[in-house]
Amino acid sequence: MTNITAAIIIIGNEILSGNTIDANTSFLAVHLNKLGIKVMEVRIIPDIHEEIVRHINEIRSKYNYIFTTGGIGPTHDDITALAIAKAFGVELELNEEALVYLKEIYDEWELTPPRLKMAYIPEGASLIPNVISKAPGFIIENVYVMAGIPKIMYAMFEAIKDDLMHGKEILSTTITVIVGESIIAEKLSSIQDMYPDVEIGSYPINTDNKWVTNIVLRATDANKLTHVSNKLRTLLDDFL
Structure with a gap:
């Protein structure tokens, strides 16, 4: 059986500063190994647009799957969606399905521009459900973009794991x-x-x-x- 491979990209200045401990790498590595998906490398990178674009484009053709965590929230430094769109040469668009999810937790008047930002997804991407806080992740080709908050990321992974190609458990x-x-x-x-x-x-x-x-x-x-x-x-x- 051909090896199924993956890379993990952890995005966030808070991880690089040491102020936040990365809990996502170990979770993903353990659960991917159980699915027979071999993690070949892990990168921790800053919230810098050009760096995210560069790293995504360097490795997305090397492995079957790329999993990213972090940078898809409502604040000014949450730039992952925009950078992923740039890496794939597409635009961000208001995703109606994502907007429906947000309206489940926010009234119309509460959908401020920062919150609405979480409904903008790269063209052609499909959504990863978020049962915790509703704001979704997304999938574009072989890149799976998930939240940085561990509890939310764990729930997102549970939503997608059965759709991944499985190899022999390691x-x-x-x-x-x-x-x-x-x-x-x-x-x-x-x-x-x-x-x-x-x-x-x-x-x-x-x-x-x-x-x-x-x-x-x-x-x-x-x-x-x-x-x-x-x-x-x-x-x-x-x-x-």
């Missing part, structure tokens, strides 16, 4: 050894060379001045994952 298992990774590096390399279709990563942790290493194995073939895991446990038995 399975993982973890082996913990009570030594630093430098001691086991050669053994890990030898196993990785023998089984290139099983990803092996090592992640050292220092707790109370003692080193342990978590070895994470990932593969789509459950039997092979079990086989390699057992082989590695045997090889590292002295350190378990």
Whole structure:
């Protein structure tokens, strides 16, 4: 089966400043892996029109899916929709369906220009429902544009996940050894060379001045994952 791939673009100065912790990347990576969609890269970029356009156009032809979060609200720095439209060479238009959603929570007099801004969607895009606050995300070709607020983004992803192409779920298992990774590096390399279709990563942790290493194995073939895991446990038995 051909790998199905994705990239994640997190848009927002608040993430880059460190004032807000990004919770969206881990959520998307975990849930995409469950669908058999392999996340190949993650980018965190500022609320700058030209940067959003550049990054979208750099990678939208490289992967099956691009997922963006952030920048689709009512404020002056919410410029993602406009930048996505520019990247695809289309105009923003008042989307009647999006307007209906907004009218479910706002009276006519409450639809100020900033709120109305959330109903402007790139031409040709379809909407991603938002059951939390109604203002929708959108899909244009293979680019899925969602909110930055985690609770809303999670709900948007739930609305679209069944429509995505699914691959084989990416399975993982973890082996913990009570030594630093430098001691086991050669053994890990030898196993990785023998089984290139099983990803092996090592992640050292220092707790109370003692080193342990978590070895994470990932593969789509459950039997092979079990086989390699057992082989590695045997090889590292002295350190378990």
